[in-house]
Amino acid sequence: MGRLLLVSLPPTGAVIYRCKHCDTHLAYATDIISRMFRCKHGKAYLLDKMVNVNDGEKDERMMTTGMHTVCDIFCVACGSIVGWKYLAAVDKAQRYKVGKFLLDRAEVLAAVVGAAHTHAATATASSGDEDDDDNQQQSDDDSD
Numbered sequence: 001m002g003r004l005l006l007v008s009l010p011p012t013g014a015v016i017y018r019c020k021h022c023d024t025h026l027a028y029a030t031d032i033i034s035r036m037f038r039c040k041h042g043k044a045y046l047l048d049k050m051v052n053v054n055d056g057e058k059d060e061r062m063m064t065t066g067m068h069t070v071c072d073i074f075c076v077a078c079g080s081i082v083g084w085k086y087l088a089a090v091d092k093a094q095r096y097k098v099g100k101f102l103l104d105r106a107e108v109l110a111a112v113v114g115a116a117h118t119h120a121a122t123a124t125a126s127s128g129d130e131d132d133d134d135n136q137q138q139s140d141d142d143s144d
C-alpha cells in the first residue's frame, strides 16, 4: 500500500488515546461522550470524534440496548480493531449514538502529550480514568 496519511493530534493538555499496538493517535479524552459503555473486552467509551480509523463492513448487531447497525473501526496504521461506529439504531432512545464511535478501552493507551508537568498531568488523568469503574449503568455488549 502507499504511504499512510496519519493525523497527529496537536497537544492541548488533554489526554490523547493512542493505539496500543502502534502509538497512532486516535482521539482526545475531551471528545468522550460517555465512559459508561462496555464491550466484550471490558470498558469502552462513546466518542464524538476519532481520527486515523478506517471503517469496516456494515454489520447488524444485537446489543443489550437493542438492534444496531455498526461497522468495526480499524487503526489505519496497523489494522487493529479499536472499536466500532454506530450507523443506525432501531430504538429511538439509542439514536444519539448514531455517527458516534465506541472505543474499546483495552485497545488504547492514554497519555497527555506535550504537558509541561508530565508526572502531575498523567497522575491526574489516570486516576480520573479509573474512577468511574463503579458507575457502569449502560451496557452495550457486543454479543458475537
Ligand SMILES: [Zn+2]
Residues within 6 Å of the ligand: 019, 020, 021, 022, 023, 024, 075, 076, 077, 078, 079, 080
Ligand atoms: Zn495501530
